[in-house]
Amino acid sequence: MSESVVDPQTTNAAPPLFESWGRYPKYNANLIPLNWQSDFPGVVAGVKNGALPVGLGRSYGDVCLLNGGTLMPTTGMSRLLDFNPETGVLTAEAGISLAQVLDFAVPRGFFLPVTPGTKYVTLGGAIANDVHGKNHDAAGSFGNHVPCFELVRSDGSRRICSPTQNAEWFAATIGGMGLTGVITWVQLRLRHIVSRKIDYEGIQFHGIDEFLDLKHRYQDVEYTVSWVDCASTGKNFARGVFMLGEHSKVPGELTRTPEPKLSVPFDFPGFALNHTTVSMFNSVFFHKQMKQHVRTVQDYEPFFYPLDAVLHWNRGYGKRGLTQFQYAIPWDHAKEGTIAILREIAKSGLASFLAVLKAFGDVPSLGMMSFPQPGIMLALDFPIKPGLTFPLLERLGDMTREFGGRLYSAKDAAMTPEQYQAFYPQWQDFARFRDPLLNSSFWKRVTGDNSTL
Amino acid sequence: MSTQATQAAEIAINSNGNTAKKILVLGATSGIAEATCRIWAAEGAQLFLVARNANKLAAVAADLKLRGASYVGTAVADLDDTNIHPELLAHAVNSLTGMDIAYVALGVLGDQVKAEQDFEQAAQIIYTNFMAPVSLLTWLANYCVQRHAGVLAVISSVAGDRGRKSNYLYGSSKAGLTAFLAGLRNRVDREGVTVMTIKPGPVQTSMTAGMKGAEKFANVNKVAAAIAKGIDKRVDVLYVPAIWRIIMLVVRHIPERIFKKLNL
Numbered sequence: 193m194s195e196s197v198v199d200p201q202t203t204n205a206a207p208p209l210f211e212s213w214g215r216y217p218k219y220n221a222n223l224i225p226l227n228w229q230s231d232f233p234g235v236v237a238g239v240k241n242g243a244l245p246v247g248l249g250r251s252y253g254d255v256c257l258l259n260g261g262t263l264m265p266t267t268g269m270s271r272l273l274d275f276n277p278e279t280g281v282l283t284a285e286a287g288i289s290l291a292q293v294l295d296f297a298v299p300r301g302f303f304l305p306v307t308p309g310t311k312y313v314t315l316g317g318a319i320a321n322d323v324h325g326k327n328h329d330a331a332g333s334f335g336n337h338v339p340c341f342e343l344v345r346s347d348g349s350r351r352i353c354s355p356t357q358n359a360e361w362f363a364a365t366i367g368g369m370g371l372t373g374v375i376t377w378v379q380l381r382l383r384h385i386v387s388r389k390i391d392y393e394g395i396q397f398h399g400i401d402e403f404l405d406l407k408h409r410y411q412d413v414e415y416t417v418s419w420v421d422c423a424s425t426g427k428n429f430a431r432g433v434f435m436l437g438e439h440s441k442v443p444g445e446l447t448r449t450p451e452p453k454l455s456v457p458f459d460f461p462g463f464a465l466n467h468t469t470v471s472m473f474n475s476v477f478f479h480k481q482m483k484q485h486v487r488t489v490q491d492y493e494p495f496f497y498p499l500d501a502v503l504h505w506n507r508g509y510g511k512r513g514l515t516q517f518q519y520a521i522p523w524d525h526a527k528e529g530t531i532a533i534l535r536e537i538a539k540s541g542l543a544s545f546l547a548v549l550k551a552f553g554d555v556p557s558l559g560m561m562s563f564p565q566p567g568i569m570l571a572l573d574f575p576i577k578p579g580l581t582f583p584l585l586e587r588l589g590d591m592t593r594e595f596g597g598r599l600y601s602a603k604d605a606a607m608t609p610e611q612y613q614a615f616y617p618q619w620q621d622f623a624r625f626r627d628p629l630l631n632s633s634f635w636k637r638v639t640g641d642n643s644t645l
Numbered sequence: 646m647s648t649q650a651t652q653a654a655e656i657a658i659n660s661n662g663n664t665a666k667k668i669l670v671l672g673a674t675s676g677i678a679e680a681t682c683r684i685w686a687a688e689g690a691q692l693f694l695v696a697r698n699a700n701k702l703a704a705v706a707a708d709l710k711l712r713g714a715s716y717v718g719t720a721v722a723d724l725d726d727t728n729i730h731p732e733l734l735a736h737a738v739n740s741l742t743g744m745d746i747a748y749v750a751l752g753v754l755g756d757q758v759k760a761e762q763d764f765e766q767a768a769q770i771i772y773t774n775f776m777a778p779v780s781l782l783t784w785l786a787n788y789c790v791q792r793h794a795g796v797l798a799v800i801s802s803v804a805g806d807r808g809r810k811s812n813y814l815y816g817s818s819k820a821g822l823t824a825f826l827a828g829l830r831n832r833v834d835r836e837g838v839t840v841m842t843i844k845p846g847p848v849q850t851s852m853t854a855g856m857k858g859a860e861k862f863a864n865v866n867k868v869a870a871a872i873a874k875g876i877d878k879r880v881d882v883l884y885v886p887a888i889w890r891i892i893m894l895v896v897r898h899i900p901e902r903i904f905k906k907l908n909l
Contacts, residue, residue: 209860223854223855224854224855225851225854227676227851227854228700228701228704228851229700229704230700230701268676268851271704271705271707271708272707272708272711272712273704273707273708273711274707274711275711285704296711296712
């Protein structure tokens, strides 16, 4: 890749001050935090090589990095500003995390309208990547639940953006990867709950046909997601567990979640995750669900955020880090594409713990550059292995393109410019909304546009 | 009869005090102060916040109200203007209908390099970090002595324990404050008033943003939790994180003939 990637195996240099979740690539950048809504653009006046607002660094690749530039962590802007218990509309600064929003909302009988698989993302980050969750069928993506937000540009102009006010800026900023300006505050429409509990069901399936049958049978269930074993071939090919959940309708506990205690304190050695250990993990996971069909009531934490219980789990992938491959292929080719790609992954032997399979619904995203589209979505992690991971990812990217799908910028460290521009042909329209001061290593990589003020 | 009435009033104050502490916060938009206030807000405290910047203060106040504070009053004021202190403090205490804790958190780091050449800069640091708190605490201590109750929790710094070339103006202003607090404690403790000297080590806040090694500084929420706990326990001198008590013990005992040659 780029010549200035810090290779952790060959240097003893201190790790960069800000890393993405995949810890690949590693780029050095200057950090200037934004603690107040009035900080930007004043606090970065005169910086060289551009700037980029960032949240908690939970996107995987380089969409939250700017090599040699200035990153502006927004997590100090974490104030709650207003809450209307009648409408459930919360107004908060953009650097607040979903975890903090839940701490506030759950005791009051409210929940996030859409949540990704980690609660350690900021509101600004959730908008910038237009994140989605297990209820995409019914709810669409995160931006569908944002009545408005404030966008500040490097020229000092401030805009309140909504579907009707500054609508083009609203659309460009949702899924806009932080490039259109700094989001200072956000309104979010929360939903009612009466309990922390989730009515959960888990059902085994064997193969994509069974997965699609289950999806049709349970299309009225709010939350659905599947785990799929992509290490296995033969009779176990594409076996998995279809997981369903609904917020319990039985009034129950509405307390805050205690702080997590487990953390991976250091990097695992590179060999810790290999084909054997991953296959073992997948088998254990599959057979933990011993029965064909399990029904239980569980807390929302393990249902939505199973991995948040272990802080820094990404260190399990060692110093070289990991990346994720995540596609959405429209229904036309969804089944054949998914089978072909799963075969290619199984053949590679580079498979990973987490392969998540899900059907996206028909609710259109409001963002110009949003990832979700109706069809099948697959996401899985790959450890970075020199000479192996990137050739595979390029093949998988090309296959995704052939089947009419697209990849998710927030999870990417490998898309080629040709792939990106085919996945997002509207990229040049979007480029007109980019703030001239702001850029990211991702944007430079996939568009070749290196310009900053 | 009158004893019973007094007891009833005390119980009312106590039960009120236990569930809703009345806290005056001076310098409420400082990173450590805001983080501490979030803990108190979650306990349902009544807060009166004073800060210089109206927009920042409004955001902090809205946040603390939503996080559970049972009352949030505010006043925008430049506390360098000591003439306004008596009226401002009387108004604050009146708004809170009493005061259990005064949390004095104003302070500036200042520009050490500039202050080495420019007395105006040096005087500014000393004024904000020492003179203004002395003025505030003089009024507040006398208010508390009259009532034989109250906690005056004041943020000084480990930097005040020994002057170092990298920040001796900030350090000397905090050294003066630490000495003032020790003397004040000696005077008012016997009147039932607690004076607490809080000495944070380097903490990740906007004050220290961009400083070398800032990523290793203490987490502001942990520091705030230690301060809130220290106030509950009426600690006299609190080092946060606690390791700084030992570090500064060592630093204070390095002989001057060696110390003067170190780059600290």
